[in-house]
Amino acid sequence: MKLPLYELRINEGSQSIVDAIALVEEPAIESDFLAFSKDAHREMFASNDERMELLGAAMVPDMKIFRKDPDGTEYNVFFSKDTIREIAQVYFKKGFQSNLNLHHTATPAKSFIFQSYIVDSEKGMTAPKGLDLPDGTWVVGVKVTDPKVWGEIKAGKVKGFSVEGLFEFFEPAMNTTNPDEQELMNALKLLNHLLQNKAKSK
Helix, strand or coil, X not given: CCCCEEEEECCCCCCCEEEEEEEECCCCCCCCCEEECCCCCCCCCCXXXXXXXXXXXXXXXXXXXXXXXXXXXXXXXXXXXXXXXXXXXXXXXXXXXXXXXXXCCCCECCEEEEEEEECEHHHCECCCCCCCCCCXXXXXXXEECXXXXXXXXXCCCCCEEEEEEECEEECCCCCCCCHHHXXXXXXXXXXXXXXXXXXXXX
């Protein structure tokens, strides 16, 4: 069965915004980060003098991501290049560079973002070596300050990045939906995410 497809966007002036990045075992964008020692040219873990740095994709444009709501509703979502650029800019404008957690929980990842760019091959801003990422991808470099968190990464319990926040839902132009129904659907989806976010904070 073909699942509904929705485009996710943010609105800085409303509740919809990306306000944190989680370090997770199974990133929805299906792209693991690279973990570096002092030799930044190789993906490796050294026994001494580790950099404890990560480099990888936070968001990939136009990638279909499967979602399942608590009520069992299944659908796919995606972010456009323009939305990803806006999210990256707002994220730094709001000063969220240290808003990183483990596995989408209240547990801080004790890390911070020190690098950030949008992949743009025409401008020479290519994906990190070893990662196959399209133009429009948001790449972040993260410094881990806690050896215990780094230990989870070395153990393979944390493999990639996953953004979290509240989003506005839109059906792509290829899907035909009554405008009133679209507005109601957006409101319901936003309310659902607000309730989920409130539940996580308890």
